[in-house]
Amino acid sequence: MRIAITGMGKMGRFLAEILKKHNLFLYDINPEKLKNINIENAVISNNLEEITEFNPHIVINAVNLKNTIPVFKELEEFISPKTIIGDIASVKGDIIDYYKSAKNPFFSIHPMFGPTFANLNKVKGECVVIMEESDHLAKEFFTELFEDLGLKIYHFSLEEHDRTMAYSLTLPFVATFIFAGCIDIKTVPGTTFKKHLEIANGLLSEDNFLLSEILFNKHSVKEINKVQSQLEYLKHIINQKDSETAFDYLDSLRKNIEV
DSSP states (O other): OEEEEEOOSHHHHHHHHHTTTSEEEEEOSSGGGGTTOOOTTOEEESOGGGHHHHOOSEEEEOSOHHHHHHHHHHHTTTSOTTSEEEEOOSOOTTHHHHHHHOSSOEEEEEEOOOTTTSOTTOOTTOEEEEETTSOHHHHHHHHHHHHHTTOEEEEEOHHHHHHHHIIIIIHHHHHHHHHHHTOOTTSOOOHHHHHHHHHHHHHTTSOHHHHHHHHTOTTHHHHHHHHHHHHHHHHHHHHHTOHHHHHHHHHHHHHHTOO
């Protein structure tokens, strides 16, 4: 199969590596990101027009969210109407509206293993989402690929995906940002502090575009309101110094995190 990948960031390179048995066209507008790619027979280019001659069956758009739709629109001029286009964005947002009017069949996936915390050489057991609206041929292709990698596959609609990501991504991100915002470097760190600091350092090493696209999910504010509500209740318990209420609260938290 002929597969084009636009965007040679960490995930773009990961996808190129796991798909290297196919004929690949690897594109990035920045020539620096195309260096040190050692995939035999891959066409490597910083000129998107060259994708026309390659004539891909599938295009995986792996650029950041800000540039996803502009790249799709640029591709329209150079690819066949039969080419299946798709994204890997963490938040689908305006991409949903783009797909509604797209002339090409499309797919949408979301690998739930960021390059910071996951070992991209060992992704077995990690999670990936395949959107229900995806073209059936692409859905079959990616299902087989992800099953071979040992990934846990979930299926959501595009809208359901963004609601779920506000919970599974925005919530822990915001908690980490609050912790990072309150850090005093003169603090004597305990074990829990060190663990939180490790998570904060890892998360904040991510690209600003990625972190921003998670925060700008239209469902994020709802999750932040939940955080504010929990903080207000916790502050109330502390001010009241009510042990019985505190014990009940802590027990409810333990029950809440039971898997």
